[in-house]
Amino acid sequence: MENRILKIEDFSAGYGNLTILKNINLEISKNKITAIMGPSGCGKTTLIRCINRMHELKKDAFHYGKIYLENENIFNMNPVILRRKVGMVFQKPNPFPHMSIYENVLAGYLINGIKLKKAEKDIIVEETLKKVALWDEVKDKLYLRGTYLSGGQQQRLCIARTLALKPEILLLDEPTSSLDPKSTFEIERLLEKLKENLTIIIVTHNISQASRISDYVAFLYLGELVEFGKSEKVFTSPTNKKTEEYLSGKFG
Amino acid sequence: MINTEKVYKKIIGIGGVIIIGLLLSIFITLFLNSLPTIKKFGFKFLINKTWDPVFENFGALPFIIGTILTSIISLIISVPFSLSLSLFIGEYYRDTFISKVFETFIEIIAVIPSVIFGLWGLFYLAPIIRSLQLKFSLPPTGVSIFTASLILSIMIIPYATSIGKEVIKLVPIDLKEAAFSFGATRYEVVKKIIFPYARSGIFAGFLLSFGRAIGETMAVTMVIGNSNFLTFNILKSGNTIASIIANEFTEAVETLHLTSLIELGLILFLITFIINFFAHFFVIKRKIIEI
Amino acid sequence: MKIFKDRIFKFLIIIFTIISILPLFFIFFIILKKGLSVINLNFLLSLPKPPGETGGGILNAIVGTFLLIFIASLISIPLGIFLGIFLYEYKKRKIGEICYIFIDVLQGIPSIVIGIVAYIWIVKKMGHFSAFSGGFALFLILLPIVIKSTKETLDMIPFDLIETSLSLGITYPRTILKVVLPCGMSGMMSGILVGIGRISGETAPLLFTAFGSPFLNLNILKPISSLPHLIFTYTMSPYDDWHRQAWGCALLLIMIILSLNIISKIIVKKWKIEF
Numbered sequence: 001m002e003n004r005i006l007k008i009e010d011f012s013a014g015y016g017n018l019t020i021l022k023n024i025n026l027e028i029s030k031n032k033i034t035a036i037m038g039p040s041g042c043g044k045t046t047l048i049r050c051i052n053r054m055h056e057l058k059k060d061a062f063h064y065g066k067i068y069l070e071n072e073n074i075f076n077m078n079p080v081i082l083r084r085k086v087g088m089v090f091q092k093p094n095p096f097p098h099m100s101i102y103e104n105v106l107a108g109y110l111i112n113g114i115k116l117k118k119a120e121k122d123i124i125v126e127e128t129l130k131k132v133a134l135w136d137e138v139k140d141k142l143y144l145r146g147t148y149l150s151g152g153q154q155q156r157l158c159i160a161r162t163l164a165l166k167p168e169i170l171l172l173d174e175p176t177s178s179l180d181p182k183s184t185f186e187i188e189r190l191l192e193k194l195k196e197n198l199t200i201i202i203v204t205h206n207i208s209q210a211s212r213i214s215d216y217v218a219f220l221y222l223g224e225l226v227e228f229g230k231s232e233k234v235f236t237s238p239t240n241k242k243t244e245e246y247l248s249g250k251f252g
Numbered sequence: 253m254i255n256t257e258k259v260y261k262k263i264i265g266i267g268g269v270i271i272i273g274l275l276l277s278i279f280i281t282l283f284l285n286s287l288p289t290i291k292k293f294g295f296k297f298l299i300n301k302t303w304d305p306v307f308e309n310f311g312a313l314p315f316i317i318g319t320i321l322t323s324i325i326s327l328i329i330s331v332p333f334s335l336s337l338s339l340f341i342g343e344y345y346r347d348t349f350i351s352k353v354f355e356t357f358i359e360i361i362a363v364i365p366s367v368i369f370g371l372w373g374l375f376y377l378a379p380i381i382r383s384l385q386l387k388f389s390l391p392p393t394g395v396s397i398f399t400a401s402l403i404l405s406i407m408i409i410p411y412a413t414s415i416g417k418e419v420i421k422l423v424p425i426d427l428k429e430a431a432f433s434f435g436a437t438r439y440e441v442v443k444k445i446i447f448p449y450a451r452s453g454i455f456a457g458f459l460l461s462f463g464r465a466i467g468e469t470m471a472v473t474m475v476i477g478n479s480n481f482l483t484f485n486i487l488k489s490g491n492t493i494a495s496i497i498a499n500e501f502t503e504a505v506e507t508l509h510l511t512s513l514i515e516l517g518l519i520l521f522l523i524t525f526i527i528n529f530f531a532h533f534f535v536i537k538r539k540i541i542e543i
Numbered sequence: 544m545k546i547f548k549d550r551i552f553k554f555l556i557i558i559f560t561i562i563s564i565l566p567l568f569f570i571f572f573i574i575l576k577k578g579l580s581v582i583n584l585n586f587l588l589s590l591p592k593p594p595g596e597t598g599g600g601i602l603n604a605i606v607g608t609f610l611l612i613f614i615a616s617l618i619s620i621p622l623g624i625f626l627g628i629f630l631y632e633y634k635k636r637k638i639g640e641i642c643y644i645f646i647d648v649l650q651g652i653p654s655i656v657i658g659i660v661a662y663i664w665i666v667k668k669m670g671h672f673s674a675f676s677g678g679f680a681l682f683l684i685l686l687p688i689v690i691k692s693t694k695e696t697l698d699m700i701p702f703d704l705i706e707t708s709l710s711l712g713i714t715y716p717r718t719i720l721k722v723v724l725p726c727g728m729s730g731m732m733s734g735i736l737v738g739i740g741r742i743s744g745e746t747a748p749l750l751f752t753a754f755g756s757p758f759l760n761l762n763i764l765k766p767i768s769s770l771p772h773l774i775f776t777y778t779m780s781p782y783d784d785w786h787r788q789a790w791g792c793a794l795l796l797i798m799i800i801l802s803l804n805i806i807s808k809i810i811v812k813k814w815k816i817e818f
């Protein structure tokens with residue numbers, strides 16, 4: 001396998017006495033987009049929440065097995081450091097409501113008390129907002145609250161906020177499910193551009209979205225990884241019967 | 253770095269020590285400072301009806317009776333009024349202009365400090381009571397246990413109403429609609445649906461009002477007449493636990509006088525402690541929001 | 544018969560409502576009328592005349608009230624926010640639940656008893672009445688209000704916001720201090736302002752702590768007057784002119800409290816943060 005960045009090994013997770021993920025083995029390639037698909041409740045969100053250790057924040061959460069980020073087991077890392085390397089964007093756009101657009105981009109630095117010079121800040125904000133194609137739209141209103149933007153713009157701002165920390169991996173949890181088709185399209189285009197320097201793992205409900213943007217697809221069913229492979233192959237000739245049924249819209 | 257969260261939780265946890273420590277030290281302070289009285293009079297303090305600073309004979313009975321009389325009478329007077337107001341605002345004329353006006357107005361009255369009610373009571377309520385006292389051939393002072401009770405009831409009404417109207421508004425509409433669809437009248441809906449549903453909340457409201465009436469000081473002190481003799485005649489002057497403390501605390505020079513007043517404070521503390529504790533459970537257990 | 548009962552009941556409710564609203568209107572009207580006839584610039588800006596003489600003002604009490612509020616807020620607000628965060632963080636544990644009840648109990652303690660405690664802790668130790676002891680008594684009354692308002696505001700902050708912050712590699716304490724607290728600021732502020740309104744009308748605990756003084760005083764170690772305390776002493780005095788002035792004080796005090804309440808409502812509306 002070419003250039004592996006993340007390796008998930010014999011991994012299980014859940015809450016209390018409910019096991020959601022069962023013995024997952026998965027390898028993620030660098031600078032590719034990997035889509036994680038499956039019917040609701042199959043554990044796709046839990047899986048990506050485990051990759052930056054957000055899962056353990058929930059009550060009674062547990063996990064077994066290992067996840068390696070470039071050969072280092074993430075569960076031996078400081079979660080704070082890990083989360084800067086593995087950023088996450090959520091389903092609902094959620095810029096910090098008390099901060100301006102400018103501050104939102106820098107939130108990871110500002111709130112953590114990392115001192116930056118004004119010039120450095122300006123550079124980070126401009127670069128990052130350009131990366132998410134938001135610069136031209138907001139460059140004159142950087143001091144407005146982030147919540148004044150439209151839903152699609154807010155989501156791009158949230159992506160910018162994560163990118164500003166220069167993560168190695170970007171996790172996206174159904175990032176377009178609350179957006180209109182045009183904003184969705186813009187975000188998809190953005191992701192394809194971003195993968196040049198970034199590994200992207202995206203959870204999506206939307207089969208056509210996965211087929212449009214992903215290089216690899218993992219299909220989860222009832223907490224198990226039933227199919228994983230290059231997108232062209234999975235979408236055209238799935239080996240697993242469940243995958244085939246799902247892709248043809250028999251359930252979901 | 254990895255421990256920041258634990259360190260933070262530990263530091264924040266000091267808050268628990270502070271809260272428990274604060275309440276405990278208030279209790280201990282009151283207890284220790286009333287020890288001379290507790291040692292000298294023991295439980296007799298509660299049933300002794302004499303309060304005589306000159307001969308250092310102290311009993312709390314006149315003030316306990318005074319407190320019970322004023323708070324219970326004021327509660328009895330205020331109940332029909334605050335219930336009617338709650339039903340008026342929360343059910344019969346819910347969300348109408350007039351209810352909005354009343355609600356705002358009640359909010360305004362609720363923030364008026366006790367001392368201002370005392371001022372009003374002394375100059376506007378006392379003259380009315382004076383004529384009443386004349387009829388019963390009592391000294392026409394205008395100040396009496398009844399005057400204090402009336403002022404208290406006026407002060408309680410906005411408080412009890414603000415809780416009552418909220419719990420009445422919380423009664424699910426579909427329950428009421430179901431009853432109406434069976435041909436029930438509004439009166440029956442109030443009696444069979446609203447009251448049973450909102451009962452515990454309304455009760456908690458009255459319990460809290462009662463607690464407030466017991467501890468209320470200024471207005472009562474100003475219109476009760478400050479007499480230290482035991483009486484059950486509500487048109488005569490009296491004193492409550494709170495009003496005797498307000499009246500005599502700065503004048504108490506003898507140790508035993510001061511410690512007796514502090515023990516009265518301790519009694520007041522314990523009574524309101526128990527009331528608030530129970531009101532808390534009433535509200536929590538029935539999952540009704542406290543206002 | 545059924546309809547008749549219904550009619551009677553409704554009639555009773557309307558009658559009782561009117562009877563209970565009337566005295567409230569009357570009280571308000573009297574304070575407004577009597578107060579307005581007293582309040583003028585001279586009344587607000589001069590010091591009291593010796594007992595029995597007419598004229599003079601209430602500047603000492605106005606200054607005193609603000610000084611007392613200042614002392615009380617200075618201690619209660621930081622401590623109360625800290626303890627509010629404690630209740631928020633420990634709400635799922637026994638200790639947090641117990642402390643929450645304790646705060647309710649603390650709030651329910653009659654203010655006169657708080658006055659006794661402040662007297663024993665401060666006045667007795669220092670040997671004399673002082674503005675500080677009065678401020679301390681008011682602090683004990685304001686504290687539970689600040690704590691509850693902080694805790695209840697924090698409870699309404701969605702967990703998503705905390706998660707988002709953590710996902711950016713922000714540590715948990717910083718998330719609370721720099722994300723959760725600022726987002727709850729308007730709610731907390733409005734609760735605190737209402738609380739300050741409440742303590743500005745407190746009289747009982749000041750009787751034997753701040754004690755009162757006819758002079759203009761800014762020294763927190765000396766006795767000090769306040770609006771509610773002045774209303775009390777003036778009302779209980781035998782002088783007609785002081786009675787008249789008491790109404791002016793009453794109106795001024797109500798206006799201060801009402802403006803604090805109105806500001807708090809505006810803060811909630813204007814600064815409201817949408818999630």
